[in-house]
Amino acid sequence: MTNIVKADQLTKTFGNVKALDHCDLEIKKGEIFGYLGPSGAGKTTTIKLLTGQLHSDSGEVTVLGKDPFSPDIKKKIGIMSDMSGLYEKMTVYENLDLFADIYGIRDKKEKIRRTLEAVELLDAAKKKVEKLSRGMKQRLVFARTILHDPGLLFLDEPTANLDPATADEIRDLIRRLNREGATVFLTTHNMEEADELCHRVALLNKGSIVESGSPEELKYSHKRVVITTKEGKREVPLEREALLESLGQAGEVLMIHSEEPSLRDVFLTLTKEEQ
Numbered sequence: 001m002t003n004i005v006k007a008d009q010l011t012k013t014f015g016n017v018k019a020l021d022h023c024d025l026e027i028k029k030g031e032i033f034g035y036l037g038p039s040g041a042g043k044t045t046t047i048k049l050l051t052g053q054l055h056s057d058s059g060e061v062t063v064l065g066k067d068p069f070s071p072d073i074k075k076k077i078g079i080m081s082d083m084s085g086l087y088e089k090m091t092v093y094e095n096l097d098l099f100a101d102i103y104g105i106r107d108k109k110e111k112i113r114r115t116l117e118a119v120e121l122l123d124a125a126k127k128k129v130e131k132l133s134r135g136m137k138q139r140l141v142f143a144r145t146i147l148h149d150p151g152l153l154f155l156d157e158p159t160a161n162l163d164p165a166t167a168d169e170i171r172d173l174i175r176r177l178n179r180e181g182a183t184v185f186l187t188t189h190n191m192e193e194a195d196e197l198c199h200r201v202a203l204l205n206k207g208s209i210v211e212s213g214s215p216e217e218l219k220y221s222h223k224r225v226v227i228t229t230k231e232g233k234r235e236v237p238l239e240r241e242a243l244l245e246s247l248g249q250a251g252e253v254l255m256i257h258s259e260e261p262s263l264r265d266v267f268l269t270l271t272k273e274e275q
């Protein structure tokens with residue numbers, strides 16, 4: 001599969017804070033890629049570097065085979081960060097109309113109608129943004145992100161601060177767009193979301209990627225065998241040598257079973273180890 005985003009040894013420092021430290025990334029066409037990491041890990045900084053909003057100190061980035069600062073890239077990508085870009089005093093329709101002009105969309109009336117339909121905001125088209133609920137605003141931001149049919153989406157915490165039902169709707173939208181061919185790069189703090197939505201994830205901690213792979217691979221590689229003896233339980237990695245050694249030392253074994261961690265457990269283990 002082709003790499004639609006590629007970063008080599010990407011580094012960015014703010015003063016004495018190393019926000020990103022020699023980071024390598026490869027996003028393949030058609031995948032939903034989850035970029036996970038604790039607050040301050042460097043996720044938003046990465047998105048800014050990949051979307052031509054920030055220059056790196058060093059390293060290489062190509063997006064759709066080009067430099068992210070090249071002028072024609074902006075029309076081919078969709079970026080969703082937060083709600084600050086909406087015009088509160090304008091209606092839902094007017095907000096999209098403005099962006100349709102910026103993107104030079106032809107047949108914009110029909111395009112806006114179809115996009116509003118996709119995010120289930122058609123009935124609210126004439127409402128002022130200030131009167132919308134948080135979930136509706138989030139869906140409008142999403143509508144704006146996909147209005148120009150970008151093949152590549154960068155979604156920075158698309159479901160943050162949403163109630164579970166609205167978050168589900170946003171996830172459904174992401175899945176649908178992905179099925180229709182869009183490649184998605186998303187950040188999230190929600191590990192269940194990453195597990196359910198993403199084909200591959202990378203775990204970022206303090207500016208470095210500490211692990212990457214499919215959620216299944218990550219969970220499998222952190223699988224543990226639990227050996228129960230009279231003295232108590234001990235956890236051993238699923239690895240022949242370690243297992244035999246522990247069994248040799250364990251005394252009378254009462255029970256052996258294996259436990260697969262959740263993605264959340266993997267995340268917590270890896271980010272704790274790195275501190």
Ligand SMILES: Nc1ncnc2c1ncn2[C@@H]1O[C@H](COP(=O)(O)OP(=O)(O)OP(=O)(O)O)[C@@H](O)[C@H]1O
Nearest residue numbers: 014017018019037038039040041042043044045046
């Ligand atoms: N413009 C800036 N000036 C100075 N420091 C910055 C700037 N942008 C980010 N940083 C710092 O870089 C580090 C990474 O920030 P970043 O916003 O990329 O983290 P994040 O992973 O997106 O966190 P969160 O999950 O809270 O959104 C942090 O220490 C942050 O304080």
Ligand SMILES: [Mg+2]
Nearest residue numbers: 043044045156
């Ligand atoms: Mg962020």
